[in-house]
Amino acid sequence: MGIIATALLLAAAAHAQPPRWARLESDRSALFHSVAAPDTSKLTPEQLACQPDVIEGFKKIFAQASYGSVDTEAALRIDFVQGQREILISPQTHQFKKMEVPITPATIAIAHTHPGGNFRPSPQDEASPVPNFVVTRWALWVTDPHPAKHQPHSRPVRGWDWQKPCKAAN
Numbered sequence: 001m002g003i004i005a006t007a008l009l010l011a012a013a014a015h016a017q018p019p020r021w022a023r024l025e026s027d028r029s030a031l032f033h034s035v036a037a038p039d040t041s042k043l044t045p046e047q048l049a050c051q052p053d054v055i056e057g058f059k060k061i062f063a064q065a066s067y068g069s070v071d072t073e074a075a076l077r078i079d080f081v082q083g084q085r086e087i088l089i090s091p092q093t094h095q096f097k098k099m100e101v102p103i104t105p106a107t108i109a110i111a112h113t114h115p116g117g118n119f120r121p122s123p124q125d126e127a128s129p130v131p132n133f134v135v136t137r138w139a140l141w142v143t144d145p146h147p148a149k150h151q152p153h154s155r156p157v158r159g160w161d162w163q164k165p166c167k168a169a170n
Contacts, residue, residue: 045131045142048109049157050166054078057087058111058135059163064092065113068137075101075112103130109142111135126153135162 048054057076064074075090085108090101101110111133112125119136121143126132132143134154140162143154158166 045109045133045144046157048078048131049133049140049142049162051085052165053085053087055163055165057089058133058140060089061111061113062135062163064089065115068113068115071115073113073115075110077101077103077107078109078111079104079106080108081106103128109133121154133157 043051049058057078061074061076062068065072072092074092077088077090079086079088086106101112103110107130109131110128113135119134119139119141121132121134121141125134126143128143129145131145134141134143138160139156140158141154142157144151147153
């Protein structure tokens with residue numbers, strides 16, 4: 001009985017450790033992606049939302065959140081480190097309609113899902129110090145941490161087809 005109790009305690013302790021962030025792989029099998037990019041921090045949110053690796057990250061977290069059909073959220077963080085854009089997928093926390101994304105000095109944007117028909121960013125989303133994308137079935141919104149005077153703190157950047165590549169400007 002002592003061995004079983006010890007094994008249960010060790011299993012519980014291992015399970016209680018905080019989950020680690022994963023990285024998005026371009027082949028979709030793992031969760032890491034790093035791409036050499038010109039200074040990505042200079043891209044507008046609209047331009048960032050059109051980058052193929054960023055779209056793949058959005059798709060990954062949307063799938064992780066059961067395509068918006070459950071009341072839990074999924075998230076990612078986009079960092080720019082040593083000339084590389086890195087997309088880091090958050091571990092699942094299974095919190096009810098809540099997701100916390102730690103930001104580092106290298107973070108240029110974050111993204112998270114909203115369940116069901118809740119597609120607009122919340123006031124908590126709008127308080128983010130970096131652009132905060134809200135991924136939903138119907139649209140992709142982003143918050144602006146420093147809006148111009150009399151401008152909204154959030155706006156839609158892509159419509160229902162946000163999972164498709166962006167069309168080139170003429």
